[in-house]
Amino acid sequence: MLAFDLQRFAGEKTERATPQRRREARREGQVARSAELTSALTMLTGVILLRMTGPKFWDTWMNAMTKSFSSAGSVDLAKQGQVLGLMHQNLRLMFGLLGPLFGAVMVVGAATGFAQTGPMFLPNLLLPKFSRLNPIEGFKRIFSVRGLVEAGKSLLKLVIVGVVVYAATQGVIDKVVMLTQTQVQTLPAFVGQIVFKLAIEIGILFVLLAFLDYLFQRFEFEKSIRMSREEIKQEHRNQEGDPLIRSQLRQRGRALAMRRMMQDVPKADVVVTNPTHFAVALRYDASTMTAPQVIAKGQDEMARRIRETARQAGVPLMENKPLAQALYREVEIGTEVPAELFRAVAEVLAAVYRLRDGRVRR
Template sequence: MDLQLQRFADSGDKTERATPKRREEARRKGNVSRSPELTSALVLAAILVALRFTGSMIWGSWQSLMERDLTMQVPSQWTTSTVTQLFLMQGATAVKALLPVVGIALLIGVAVSVAQVRPMFVSMLLAPKFSRIQPLAGLKRMFSTRTLVELGKSLLKLMLIGFVGYSVVVPSASEIRGFTQVDVTQLPFAVGSMVFSLGIRIAVCMVMLAFFDFLYQRFEYERGLRMTKQEVKDEMKQMEGNQQIKGVIRRRARQLAFRRMMQEVPKADVVVTNPTHFAIALKYDSQSMAAPQVIAKGADNLAQRIKERAAESGVPMVENRPLAQTLYRVAEVGDAVPQELYQAVAEVLAHVYRLKQAARG
């Protein structure tokens, strides 16, 4: 019983910051810190700014469209072709007028969303979850703390927008009553100016609220990722175990590579030495190779092992300090000799071949 109580206490005592591994796992599942309020507020502000610069063009497009519709000659007979042509013409005008605003809103929305979560694609979020349509789970979400917070934010936004609207409309009451005396052609501009002023103030308030919502979402995200001390210890043990396994694998891979390399030394035509620090075994077969190949190389102790293996197998060794140092630096085991070293390697091989011929003679 005491053990169960201790486990329960540990599970609720999440005081440790999330580890990089925990954060990466959460990101793979689509669990990231994101504020939709910030995206919508900045999109609203971007739309208003775009309307400020393109409003006259949009109004001119709609005015031209209305004039064309009112002055156009009515067809003597309406057909599918004439109706389609009329709708296409009006649709093209509307798209052309609204495209800059819509494009800017889409660009800002995507940019803000990507800036918050960085580019990511979570395929598991596309899979249907039947838990979302369970009545009991839905009721729990309705009365959860997060739902109450979202309700509070919505009420705060509503009150703030109402206050801003009141602060703009009431002082302008006399100006609104004067609209009855304004020329009809100037009325859209007067109303539009007032609405735009109201929209700008609302957008500024929305951006301010969205900034605080962004901080709150970040705080909630960090709190949700917190870990208990036991979880951190378990993860560290797991990572240490994985590192040990990887270390064993790397060590065995190096051992196998060393064995294969030492097995190739007897097949070499020559071993170029430093003479004490480097040893490079070269092999050349004119029938199967375009250039001599490095089949083994080593420094210090490994170089001594290569030279011992070469001596046991009767492979000639030639001391050439510059060539040995250069080959060790620029060529890996299995690589062909670089073209700029062809002449030096050819001289070494020719010397070895002359020694072999002299020994046979």
């Protein structure tokens, strides 16, 4: 039995996308990207930076609040300038403390997005698309495979957070009981330590999950831009043009080159023949050329046309089978004769010049 690849006939999209298809998808905003990876890395970065700068931030803020409350009695509430000055001072302090933190988080988020997609500027995606307001399409997206995957990821996140919180509280529950016998001043540091430990562990787990999500998004993206073999063939046809048109253009180009070549035959000094299979027209001008030049050549029918044109123009024909074959095979039209053929060509030209001089004397 003969085995047939049915996918060839069914138009199944089984082939990897071509570079042209990838560029088109990119122009439409279709790239492999995981929003989960960006949010997870920015969250983990923020938690780590806050853990590193938290004590300094807390001390600075508490000192500022203490100073503000201690001087509150000297502030005249009737004077708007004093109240606004105090507010501006506290706001500048807050922005000075939180600004670098927010800046670092934004840089990490931007770098993560850039690493996934590369440079992208697609202003057309900012335009509203009313097709997105279609409720039927919205339900299809919610209950599609992708929607189920997103719901599964959200549920998995909740489970992970619950497990991590439960494990962490089990490890410190004895210390929490002992806090009833400690001073109040130790509570913020203890609670902050537990919270940051939980946040970092959860952040690391979220980053791992987000990386898996990125791999899944790449798989889905590659799957979505696959092409059928017919689409690839059509793309090649569009890029290279219709084969029939290309063939016609090549034929026209050859015909034009042949006409130009035949127009140069009357300018030749001699036509070297095989005598019937090959014909090569040579021209030499000592004032402009360093060596004789092939201005026309042909085989069989084209050789016959060159000979006829030469006879009509009065160009002498010289039979030299080895030289005619060598010139036809080794020298292109418009190029000079190579050094190894100088001697044979010189003998032919010398014979032509002697013949021409003899006719002139008569």
